[in-house]
Amino acid sequence: MADSNLFTIDLVTPERILLSGLAAEVILRTGEGDVTFLAGHAPLVGSVEAGVVRVVRAEGDEERVAAHGGFVQVEQHVPMGDADGAGESASGTRVTLLIGVAELAEEIDTERARAALDAAEARVAELTGSGGRGPGTPDDEEPDAELIDAEAALLRAQVRLETVDATSAASA
Amino acid sequence: MAGGQERILRRRIKSIQSTKKITKAMELIAASQIVRAQGRIAAARPYQQGMARIVLETALGDPEAAGRLLGTPESVAKIAVLSVVADRGLCGGYNSSVLRATERLLVGEADAGHECRLFSVGKKAQSYFRYRGQAVEQSFLGMSERPTFTDAREVAAAVLTPFVSGEVDQVLIVSTRFISAGTQHVEVRQLLPLIDPREAEAPEAEPVATAPPTTGETDRPAGYTEFEPDAAILLESLAPRAAETEIFGALLEASASELTARQRAMAAATDNAGELIKKYSRIMNRARQDTITTEIMEIVGGAEALRAGSEVDEGGLIIEAMHAISEQPKGA
Numbered sequence: 001m002a003d004s005n006l007f008t009i010d011l012v013t014p015e016r017i018l019l020s021g022l023a024a025e026v027i028l029r030t031g032e033g034d035v036t037f038l039a040g041h042a043p044l045v046g047s048v049e050a051g052v053v054r055v056v057r058a059e060g061d062e063e064r065v066a067a068h069g070g071f072v073q074v075e076q077h078v079p080m081g082d083a084d085g086a087g088e089s090a091s092g093t094r095v096t097l098l099i100g101v102a103e104l105a106e107e108i109d110t111e112r113a114r115a116a117l118d119a120a121e122a123r124v125a126e127l128t129g130s131g132g133r134g135p136g137t138p139d140d141e142e143p144d145a146e147l148i149d150a151e152a153a154l155l156r157a158q159v160r161l162e163t164v165d166a167t168s169a170a171s172a
Numbered sequence: 173m174a175g176g177q178e179r180i181l182r183r184r185i186k187s188i189q190s191t192k193k194i195t196k197a198m199e200l201i202a203a204s205q206i207v208r209a210q211g212r213i214a215a216a217r218p219y220q221q222g223m224a225r226i227v228l229e230t231a232l233g234d235p236e237a238a239g240r241l242l243g244t245p246e247s248v249a250k251i252a253v254l255s256v257v258a259d260r261g262l263c264g265g266y267n268s269s270v271l272r273a274t275e276r277l278l279v280g281e282a283d284a285g286h287e288c289r290l291f292s293v294g295k296k297a298q299s300y301f302r303y304r305g306q307a308v309e310q311s312f313l314g315m316s317e318r319p320t321f322t323d324a325r326e327v328a329a330a331v332l333t334p335f336v337s338g339e340v341d342q343v344l345i346v347s348t349r350f351i352s353a354g355t356q357h358v359e360v361r362q363l364l365p366l367i368d369p370r371e372a373e374a375p376e377a378e379p380v381a382t383a384p385p386t387t388g389e390t391d392r393p394a395g396y397t398e399f400e401p402d403a404a405i406l407l408e409s410l411a412p413r414a415a416e417t418e419i420f421g422a423l424l425e426a427s428a429s430e431l432t433a434r435q436r437a438m439a440a441a442t443d444n445a446g447e448l449i450k451k452y453s454r455i456m457n458r459a460r461q462d463t464i465t466t467e468i469m470e471i472v473g474g475a476e477a478l479r480a481g482s483e484v485d486e487g488g489l490i491i492e493a494m495h496a497i498s499e500q501p502k503g504a
Binding site for chain 2: 010012013014015016017030031032042043044045046047070071073075096098100101
């Protein structure tokens with residue numbers, strides 16, 4: 001119980017643990033808006049919307065992760081030494097973020113994300129445009145699925161750029 | 173004529189030798205990939221465990237909503253079955269044991285009056301079921317050896333959609349569990365509804381994917397945890413994600429099992445090739461020896477015949493004959 005202001009954070013994707021260790025603050029976007037988690041937060045299970053997850057480390061450094069949707073769980077009184085033994089020095093709070101697809105800010109290829117954004121924007125514009133012109137088309141379902149895909153791609157690109165832009169702004 | 177046999181054997185040995193080299197190489201490749209595959213299983217575990225914890229927590233939060241999405245369904249009419257095998261053969265009984273288990277399952281369910289929709293991962297399943305006239309609704313190729321989470325998502329989208337829309341009541345998966353490098357076995361598991369973590373408290377058959385929750389969490393009173401949104405809504409979106417995680421885990425384990433089976437099959441093939449080479453070399457050597465013996469016999473026989481014809485110094489003749497033998501080029 002060295003520092004009661006710190007808690008254990010694990011940001012996990014299906015393929016690896018993206019981020020793990022002690023944090024002072026975690027800010028993320030849930031279905032109900034942006035939420036900040038601090039040590040001692042009440043136990044919670046919630047959904048995470050696509051957006052930037054900010055993890056403030058014990059030293060005040062901030063790490064940013066582009067998260068494309070997932071879940072968060074806050075637990076209290078996690079037995080000491082649970083998970084990776086980091087609980088030793090934390091407050092007993094553990095925040096687990098399960099994100100299907102996530103990237104650390106430094107892993108994001110800005111150029112590619114920007115290109116993807118442009119492509120997705122064009123695609124969405126094209127699909128909504130054609131949808132507006134022919135509202136009574138027989139195959140109504142298909143463009144819908146395509147539009148959803150395109151919008152998802154747009155959102156992913158936006159989140160990536162948001163993550164990177166904010167990072168460069170913070171370091172500048 | 174005896175030399176002809178020798179040549180045939182020599183050619184055969186050469187061909188076995190090159191086969192042996194290939195199987196040896198495949199064995200080594202599989203062995204090196206197993207390590208990586210095992211690493212990937214280990215890397216996926218934290219997510220699976222986290223998912224299991226969240227599902228448990230949410231299920232405890234709203235037991236009513238949990239009823240529909242967790243546990244064994246009371247009445248089943250339609251079932252989706254996902255069969256996971258490899259794209260390639262050369263891995264012993266790996267593919268056939270999964271395929272046979274799938275077929276058994278399908279027959280059993282059909283007998284029980286359930287309608288089955290079959291999905292598959294791996295080229296071998298596609299060809300197997302096509303040959304048997306069993307319709308495969310969708311077949312996923314090119315992911316069996318190194319599945320990514322994106323692959324798993326793609327499979328999950330196809331397999332889980334019928335459940336979410338209520339077209340099927342149960343989703344089953346037939347795949348190979350990777351227990352250890354020495355043990356893998358074929359297993360039929362329920363994907364959806366999710367296996368109830370409250371019932372699967374001590375699941376000896378599930379040591380990997382849904383890790384048993386730590387004891388501290390189970391005896392916590394209900395209503396302790398907040399849900400955002402409601403537990404029921406959350407569970408709706410959680411269930412497909414959890415099943416997706418299960419599929420990913422199953423794909424990873426299947427790939428490790430496939431590689432292990434391949435390594436074992438190729439090791440056996442290499443051993444077998446070595447044995448064949450030994451056997452054929454023996455036969456070849458004997459054939460060569462036979463030719464030499466025959467030649468000696470012929471020469472000695474010739475000498476005898478000469479000696480019988482004219483009374484010459486016999487000692488000299490035999491010596492001459494010996495010279496003739498020793499001057500013969502070896503192996504000619």
